[in-house]
Amino acid sequence: MVRVVVVDDEPMVCGFLRTILGSADDIEVVAEAHDGAAGVEEVVRHRPDLVLMDLRMPGVDGLTAIERIQELPDPPAVVVLTTFDADQYVMRALRAGAAGFLVKSTPPEELIGLVRVAAEGHTVLSAAAARRLVAASADESSARDQARELVRTLTEREAEVLAGLGEGLSNAQIAARLHLSEATIKGYVSRVLEKLRCRNRTQAGLVAHEAGVVRAES
Structure with missing residues (x-):
């Protein structure tokens, strides 16, 4: 079972992800949080396999939360949630240790597969997306x-x-x-x-x- 924590300041986004991921027999959303500080607390509490992390949140943002998670012993994989893939915050998050990113418009059937891939320790970043990020840096x-x-x-x-x-x-x-x-x-x-x-x-x-x-x- 892939255990996931979702961190996004939009409750609707969290609810959507919980519904989609919960439809898979091998994925469980064990917690959700609406800011980075609470997200780190949920990671410490639940020790998930994967964290889906929004970057732009009030208070403690996703980038700071990723840095704090990476300091934990045996940290989970973190995948960034973003609205558009050329966001410079995405590049900073990847350099901070995120395993990749997902655009929020990702089709539900692809989302489930990508979560499984990330939880197995693989990259969630296409070569084309990497080129765009590097070019926009x-x-x-x-x-x-x-x-x-x-x-x-x-x-x-x-x-x-x-x-x-x-x-x-x-x-x-x-x-x-x-x-x-x-x-x-x-x-x-x-x-x-x-x-x-x-x-x-x-x-x-x-x-x-x-x-x-x-x-x-x-």
Whole structure:
């Protein structure tokens, strides 16, 4: 069972998400909160697998809440809820440790699948969305230079694995592309995250886009 906490200052949004996610046999919304501070409290109380977090809320906003959640021992995956995907707050949230984002207009059937994916520890961020976020970043130039410097510390194989992360591929998909075992790829991913000082696959994927190592056709 995937246990979810929903944090949004609009009770209607929380109710909608509770109804949609509750229709799945393997997902349970264990709590909802309407500001960031209350959201962190619910995470501490319920220890969910996943948090759906709005960013723009009065009082403690979603970005601050994400930062506080990341400081917890064994924090849950956090997926940002946003109205439009070029929001600069989204980029800041991803750099703070969010595993990805969902646009609030996401169709219900897709929402359930993406929640399952995020709860399993995978990225909820398409390559196209990552490109838009990187292009819209106010500090694009400095981020690009920093990303390229980090990527220079990788071996050629590690850079290939990083490119796969930038495309949002799973370990199995990267393994198939590189003709390696999934266990070997898992080891490479761990080393890439460590070298790039990234908390998760999503942050590494952003580095891949900023450094320009993602395949053009992705």
